[in-house]
Amino acid sequence: MRKKKVVLQCSCNFTQAGLKSLISDTHLSGQLEIVASTDNLKYCETLLSCLPTVDIVILTLSNSDYNLAALLRFIGEYLPQTSPSCKVVLLSEVAYVDVLKNYFSGLQNVWLTLDSSISLEELQKRLLETVPSHQEQCEDTGRFSAMLTSREWVVLQNLLAGKTPSQIANDLQLNYKTISHHKRAALTKLGMRSLCPLLVRNHALNNWKNVT
Numbered sequence: 001m002r003k004k005k006v007v008l009q010c011s012c013n014f015t016q017a018g019l020k021s022l023i024s025d026t027h028l029s030g031q032l033e034i035v036a037s038t039d040n041l042k043y044c045e046t047l048l049s050c051l052p053t054v055d056i057v058i059l060t061l062s063n064s065d066y067n068l069a070a071l072l073r074f075i076g077e078y079l080p081q082t083s084p085s086c087k088v089v090l091l092s093e094v095a096y097v098d099v100l101k102n103y104f105s106g107l108q109n110v111w112l113t114l115d116s117s118i119s120l121e122e123l124q125k126r127l128l129e130t131v132p133s134h135q136e137q138c139e140d141t142g143r144f145s146a147m148l149t150s151r152e153w154v155v156l157q158n159l160l161a162g163k164t165p166s167q168i169a170n171d172l173q174l175n176y177k178t179i180s181h182h183k184r185a186a187l188t189k190l191g192m193r194s195l196c197p198l199l200v201r202n203h204a205l206n207n208w209k210n211v212t
Helices: 013-024 041-050 068-082 094-103 120-129 134-140 150-160 165-172 176-189 196-211
Strands: 004-010 032-038 056-061 087-092 110-115
Touching (some): 004 041, 013 056, 068 150, 150 176
16 A cells, blocks of 8 residues: 655654654554655645645644634645645644634544644554545545635635725725625635634634733
8 A cells, every 4th residue: 555645844843853753663654654844834835836746734833833814725725726635634732722623624634633742652543543545535536626716715814814895895806795705605615604713713813822
């Protein structure tokens, strides 16, 4: 069976080295292979555009990495377009785990959201669970047809940034009703009835960053 190709993002060099050792020096090495690593979320896009195959992206998030709009765009828009079968594992500080689980619950390419302080044994076990069978991989094909369009992403990201629908309509030179349509379509695809949960979670993360 072909090893799953992994791209690892981690801003902490010490943690990055530990994750590399966990995957390369244990029995995980028979299932997973790290083909690239970076300390920068943005550079992940460059890596994914250059590498022929990536099956799993592991994102280890610290305080400085909590830009919800950027994460949502990367996980929900960029990955389905460039690597539609690629799965995401989020390792987060415990204060953010529940928020991130709720925030990304509507995205089918997010496999795991874990507390980064869990034991190596538990992390090893959970990573092994992310390796799908050939049949499961085939079933995943085509699941991303319901992902947001580029226009829906733009509208959603502007709303998260604090702009009103009227301001977005003016900026994009679109009718106000068109912006409302894109907003409703985006929330439906994310399994949400209103924008409030997203705004609350975005506000919560910003507050956490301000006090840590």
